[in-house]
Amino acid sequence: MAFEHGDDIPQAFQAKIAKKLRKIRPDIYLLSENVQTSQNHIGQPVFNGAVNYPHMEVIKSYFSEKEESSGEFIAALNAQFLRNRRQTNQGMFNVLDTPLSPRLMSQAHDDPQLLRAILAFNYLQVGTPVVLYGTEQLMAGMEAPNNRQNLSWEEEKQNDVMKRYLRLLNNFRHEYADVLTDGNFEWSQYSNRYNYFSFIRTFGDKKIFVLFNLGIGSIRFQLPKNTKLILSQNLVDNENRLGQYGFVIIESKTNQN
Numbered sequence: 101m102a103f104e105h106g107d108d109i110p111q112a113f114q115a116k117i118a119k120k121l122r123k124i125r126p127d128i129y130l131l132s133e134n135v136q137t138s139q140n141h142i143g144q145p146v147f148n149g150a151v152n153y154p155h156m157e158v159i160k161s162y163f164s165e166k167e168e169s170s171g172e173f174i175a176a177l178n179a180q181f182l183r184n185r186r187q188t189n190q191g192m193f194n195v196l197d198t199p200l201s202p203r204l205m206s207q208a209h210d211d212p213q214l215l216r217a218i219l220a221f222n223y224l225q226v227g228t229p230v231v232l233y234g235t236e237q238l239m240a241g242m243e244a245p246n247n248r249q250n251l252s253w254e255e256e257k258q259n260d261v262m263k264r265y266l267r268l269l270n271n272f273r274h275e276y277a278d279v280l281t282d283g284n285f286e287w288s289q290y291s292n293r294y295n296y297f298s299f300i301r302t303f304g305d306k307k308i309f310v311l312f313n314l315g316i317g318s319i320r321f322q323l324p325k326n327t328k329l330i331l332s333q334n335l336v337d338n339e340n341r342l343g344q345y346g347f348v349i350i351e352s353k354t355n356q357n
Contacts, residue, residue, distance in 0.1 A: 111146070118146045131193055149191030152227060154180050156195050163218050163314065164207040169292040170314070181226070181285075190281060192227035197235075203247050204232065205240040212238060213345040216265055216333055217312060220347055223269045224280065224301065224310055236262045272331060272349070279303040294319055296342075312347045327352040 132147040162173035208215040241247035283303030290297035295315035318341040334346030
């Protein structure tokens with residue numbers, strides 16, 4: 101008998117397998133991939149986390165399909181946060197594309213700037229950011245088998261820009277793991293008209309401010325004094341503007357005046 105999803109397996113058998121595995125390795129991380137939200141299978145002694153398909157759909161609806169305003173996007177993401185306990189959200193596997201969905205590059209309408217903005221947003225969220233193989237090569241494809249192409253190993257087919265970008269994101273996630281995993285999440289300003297939003301992540305004396313511009317035009321933004329620019333895209337310093345699909349991630353100390 102073959103099982104495709106975690107919720108296809110009887111819960112008694114799930115518990116038995118989990119008990120055996122944790123006896124071998126107590127710190128093992130057990131992930132559930134279910135048809136729907138996996139909500140009924142998290143928080144029990146069986147699974148530590150689940151593939152966060154609802155999170156993926158919310159991001160796709162706003163960033164890719166542009167079906168929602170910034171305010172609606174914030175409300176939808178808040179609803180996902182509130183579905184689970186904090187510990188459950190921390191264990192979530194935040195995917196952006198899978199072998200059953202269009203590639204992230206195709207979702208981004210073959211626009212590398214939009215793709216990088218989506219990736220950056222995912223790396224700032226509670227839970228584990230997941231990158232599907234081939235994203236570093238801007239692999240595209242809508243449906244199977246086009247979304248399941250073989251990875252190219254030829255030197256001329258490598259994308260050094262995307263590889264460096266993903267390294268930056270991974271290093272950022274590692275350096276600020278305490279803020280991004282255990283820190284508070286607070287929405288700041290947003291605009292439905294100009295399609296931008298901002299939020300703040302804080303932990304102890306660390307504070308990260310984030311601004312994304314998904315609007316057609318640029319918006320005014322001046323880098324505050326006494327802050328550290330961690331990562332940005334389409335930021336025009338000498339004009340104090342943030343272009344379309346631009347974002348800024350900056351750090352400041354919470355005890356600064």
